[in-house]
Amino acid sequence: MKQTIEAFLDLVKQRNGHEPEFLQAVEEVAETVLPYIVKHDIYYGKNILLRMVEPERLISFRVSWVDDDGEIQVNRGYRVQMNSSIGPYKGGLRFHPTVNASILKFLAFEQVFKNALTTLPMGGGKGGSDFDPKGKSDNEIMRFCHAFMSELFRYIGHNTDVPAGDIGVGTREIGFLFGMYKKLTNEFTGVLTGKGMSWGGSLIRPEATGYGNVYFAQKMLETKGDNFKGKTVVISGSGNVAQYAAEKALHLGGKIVTLSDSSGYIYDANGIDEEKLAFVMELKNIKRGRISEYVDTYPDAEYFEGKTPWEVKCHVALPCATQNELDENDAKLLLKNGCICVSEGANMPSTKEAIAAFHKAKILFAPGKASNAGGVATSGLEMTQNSLRFKWSREEVDSKLKEIMNDIHASCLEYGKDEDGYIDYVKGANIAGFVKVADAMLAQGIV
Numbered sequence: 001m002k003q004t005i006e007a008f009l010d011l012v013k014q015r016n017g018h019e020p021e022f023l024q025a026v027e028e029v030a031e032t033v034l035p036y037i038v039k040h041d042i043y044y045g046k047n048i049l050l051r052m053v054e055p056e057r058l059i060s061f062r063v064s065w066v067d068d069d070g071e072i073q074v075n076r077g078y079r080v081q082m083n084s085s086i087g088p089y090k091g092g093l094r095f096h097p098t099v100n101a102s103i104l105k106f107l108a109f110e111q112v113f114k115n116a117l118t119t120l121p122m123g124g125g126k127g128g129s130d131f132d133p134k135g136k137s138d139n140e141i142m143r144f145c146h147a148f149m150s151e152l153f154r155y156i157g158h159n160t161d162v163p164a165g166d167i168g169v170g171t172r173e174i175g176f177l178f179g180m181y182k183k184l185t186n187e188f189t190g191v192l193t194g195k196g197m198s199w200g201g202s203l204i205r206p207e208a209t210g211y212g213n214v215y216f217a218q219k220m221l222e223t224k225g226d227n228f229k230g231k232t233v234v235i236s237g238s239g240n241v242a243q244y245a246a247e248k249a250l251h252l253g254g255k256i257v258t259l260s261d262s263s264g265y266i267y268d269a270n271g272i273d274e275e276k277l278a279f280v281m282e283l284k285n286i287k288r289g290r291i292s293e294y295v296d297t298y299p300d301a302e303y304f305e306g307k308t309p310w311e312v313k314c315h316v317a318l319p320c321a322t323q324n325e326l327d328e329n330d331a332k333l334l335l336k337n338g339c340i341c342v343s344e345g346a347n348m349p350s351t352k353e354a355i356a357a358f359h360k361a362k363i364l365f366a367p368g369k370a371s372n373a374g375g376v377a378t379s380g381l382e383m384t385q386n387s388l389r390f391k392w393s394r395e396e397v398d399s400k401l402k403e404i405m406n407d408i409h410a411s412c413l414e415y416g417k418d419e420d421g422y423i424d425y426v427k428g429a430n431i432a433g434f435v436k437v438a439d440a441m442l443a444q445g446i447v
């Protein structure tokens with residue numbers, strides 16, 4: 001088996017050797033899915049995984065725009081259309097200076113499995129730009145988004161490819177992108193999700209990734225007869241996913257003690273309550289400030305520049321910032337401090353070595369493609385409401401989200417249980433996602 005996996009990975013490395021994040025994502029899937037393929041004749045010998053690691057299409061384009069000083073700026077735009085066998089390509093857009101083909105291919109690859117797990121008919125894709133939204137004026141953001149969409153619109157559509165938000169792309173950016181798409185096509189369709197509430201957005205979509213992550217963690221804790229009540233929760237990030245993970249964990253009785261951004265983290269030993277969270281939401285979403293400013297208003301809290309929150313003692317850790325933000329040392333620290341549950345809100349936040357440490361210690365560990373799928377699932381619900389030209393209530397969307405997270409948890413149990421009863425959620429999520437996509441690919445032939 002080891003040889004089969006190595007031979008497969010060698011081939012993928014030959015083609016994508018300069019793409020470390022993509023290789024990391026493929027390796028994790030290959031190690032769990034290839035042993036399953038070998039044991040199942042319907043999948044064996046058909047190069048299905050090899051077909052899955054090759055994007056159906058990768059689009060790269062120039063985005064030129066004019067900044068507030070009248071300078072001409074040039075950025076690179078992308079859309080990776082990874083797999084459309086179970087539905088239109090679906091996945092977010094990331095605006096961050098680190099964006100490149102490797103990062104977007106890893107995200108698009110993960111998205112294929114994640115979207116399959118949601119039970120909804122969505123293929124996988126991802127896109128974005130190396131544009132840095134930090135410090136830009138609203139007008140600059142608008143001009144960039146318009147320029148980006150003036151090229152992307154050719155390749156997307158409500159039945160073809162439906163982008164959404166990710167790092168650096170929220171309701172403001174989706175608004176500008178939607179406006180330009182509508183102007184160019186003269187059509188009002190559900191081509192993007194994460195829209196504003198008065199123009200086709202779904203209630204609960206802003207909350208969905210964070211809420212869904214906590215619903216998933218709750219299901220994991222339930223397998224041990226446990227719950228969030230009285231648990232100390234460490235969260236990284238302070239953006240969309242982190243904010244709503246904090247809100248839901250708080251509602252369920254958890255005590256949130258950290259939030260972070262790429263500069264450092266804040267530790268509030270008294271707990272971040274609803275009032276403090278409302279302050280963070282205004283600071284990050286409206287004032288677009290830094291998390292360090294928290295301690296100016298709440299001087300009992302401490303700010304640790306250049307550090308990540310994994311050194312703080314906790315029961316539950318929710319990494320909600322970015323890829324590879326939690327390494328082996330961090331994992332060991334968390335374990336040493338008594339952490340029993342790690343549920344990924346971000347995509348691939350834990351390194352391979354960190355995951356191995358969690359598995360070895362047999363604690364509850366959920367990979368992002370299962371635990372953060374609530375965001376894209378609710379995007380799927382937004383697409384449904386757009387097609388129906390209808391709007392569901394908060395309660396309706398929230399209960400559907402909860403049901404979907406429970407279904408994903410059940411799929412992980414179905415495929416992820418080890419002989420000793422330990423639930424390997426990585427294996428479970430990868431195989432469950434694979435089976436759904438592979439069955440569709442087999443049915444549709446070699447295309």
Ligand code: NDP
Nearest residue numbers: 166167168209237238239240241261262321322346347375
């Ligand atoms: P936001 O842009 O709202 O927030 C991102 C947060 O992560 C910020 O606090 C940001 O800090 C921090 N961050 C970004 N890059 C780094 C870095 N290199 N090192 C440390 N911190 C960093 O994004 P989201 O909350 O939407 O996304 C967070 C994660 O969740 C991403 O991995 C995304 O792919 C994933 N995700 C998002 C979904 C969604 O619906 N939005 C759905 C599923 C997954 P700073 O301000 O300093 O950059």
Ligand code: 2IT
Nearest residue numbers: 091092164166375376379
């Ligand atoms: O990583 C993700 O799942 C997202 N950024 C959300 C994608 C979506 O289409 O809602």
